[in-house]
Amino acid sequence: MLRFITAGESHGPALTTIIEGLPANMPLDIDAINANLARRQQGYGRGNRMKIETDQITVTSGLRHGLTLGSPLTLTLENKDYRNWAKVMDPAPVADKVKQQRTVHHPRPGHADLVGGLKYGFKDLRNVLERSSARETTMRVALGSVMEQLLQHLDIDVIGYVAALGGIHGEVNPADYQPDQLRDIIDQSEVKMIDPDKAQAIKDRIDQAKRDGDTLGGIVEVRAYNVPAGLGSYVQWDRKLDGRLAQAMVSINAFKGVEFGDGFKVADRPGSQVMDEIAYAADRGFYHKSDHLGGIEGGMSNGDTIIVRGVKKPIPTLYKPLDSVNIYSKEVYQANIERSDTTAVPAATIIAQTVVATELAQAVLEKFPHDNFNDLKAAVADYRADLKDPAIWQSADQAGK
Ligand code: EPS
Numbered sequence: 001m002l003r004f005i006t007a008g009e010s011h012g013p014a015l016t017t018i019i020e021g022l023p024a025n026m027p028l029d030i031d032a033i034n035a036n037l038a039r040r041q042q043g044y045g046r047g048n049r050m051k052i053e054t055d056q057i058t059v060t061s062g063l064r065h066g067l068t069l070g071s072p073l074t075l076t077l078e079n080k081d082y083r084n085w086a087k088v089m090d091p092a093p094v095a096d097k098v099k100q101q102r103t104v105h106h107p108r109p110g111h112a113d114l115v116g117g118l119k120y121g122f123k124d125l126r127n128v129l130e131r132s133s134a135r136e137t138t139m140r141v142a143l144g145s146v147m148e149q150l151l152q153h154l155d156i157d158v159i160g161y162v163a164a165l166g167g168i169h170g171e172v173n174p175a176d177y178q179p180d181q182l183r184d185i186i187d188q189s190e191v192k193m194i195d196p197d198k199a200q201a202i203k204d205r206i207d208q209a210k211r212d213g214d215t216l217g218g219i220v221e222v223r224a225y226n227v228p229a230g231l232g233s234y235v236q237w238d239r240k241l242d243g244r245l246a247q248a249m250v251s252i253n254a255f256k257g258v259e260f261g262d263g264f265k266v267a268d269r270p271g272s273q274v275m276d277e278i279a280y281a282a283d284r285g286f287y288h289k290s291d292h293l294g295g296i297e298g299g300m301s302n303g304d305t306i307i308v309r310g311v312k313k314p315i316p317t318l319y320k321p322l323d324s325v326n327i328y329s330k331e332v333y334q335a336n337i338e339r340s341d342t343t344a345v346p347a348a349t350i351i352a353q354t355v356v357a358t359e360l361a362q363a364v365l366e367k368f369p370h371d372n373f374n375d376l377k378a379a380v381a382d383y384r385a386d387l388k389d390p391a392i393w394q395s396a397d398q399a400g401k
Pocket of ligand 1: 010045049081087132133134135136137138272315316338339340341
């Protein structure tokens, strides 16, 4: 069983993740993890925090000479900004006058501030803000990059990009590109969109939102290629792959909804225009003539490209804040202004990509033996070979029935 946990406050000393249940002997490329962390820092519309940080992980357990040990893998990332917050975020007791610094008493609408304070009984809502901050996604990306590498070793590619930002939708069909081409296009794009014609309009809209003290949301799409049929299961609610991907996507800060394939549009169409007809070819095995359902049937991957989209609401911290209430005086105040981004939708592409990779890798590990990574590779290769013409369906006495 694979499990993981993340820890760390936005302005605390460091962020950490521990991943347990990884196969032993898996090559792990630290530079590739750091490259994904750098991608998370990019994107038009990011704020000033990203100018302070150079997010890079240190591995403190579970890896030796570039190969996993099968023991818990610990990744740690230092917050450079901590040096500016050392007193405010000091783990040790501090003087009362320090406690009065950088307090948050005017909760931001749309953020966890108010409810978190009510729930945990905090005098200073900074205690909520520090952990609910999207800074946590550094660790989702770090651990998800480990999972992404596991999938890449099995020839499974996962790619995220912006489908829409601030109401402007891309019009280029991602299915017209190979995964490597998509990766190159996205890496070159400041707004992480495949459609180059929309980039300028989106940048203008971000600039305008910034001038207005406002923020923008959008839609992120993730595609997973070459996923073998049969990950996840129909037999129990919590094993359904789409259910698990949906939970993982909505767990990303500010994500409010998820859809697969043609998504909510299927509500308006008859079944004949929604189901993907089944075909067979010796070189491909069973396949579907279309991919309206986004590569998942009955809670299982069906061998087609998995297509999942998530909607990210605009960041709740507004430089022109909305109304709030002082939690002590109950008087109307404007919400606290914390340094923030105009939009983090481009950054969310790598977060969604690695979060989807995490769920898929978990599903792979559940299906195949994996104490030793070499056994996992062999088992996946054997299974893929059998899927093309399953031995169980070759018995002559059933032919033609
Ligand atoms: C973020 C770090 C945060 C914010 C942002 C995401 O750093 P700071 O609060 O020091 O500016 O820039 O977080 C939010 C917008 C949020 O609402 O939590 C990061 O590393 O991604």
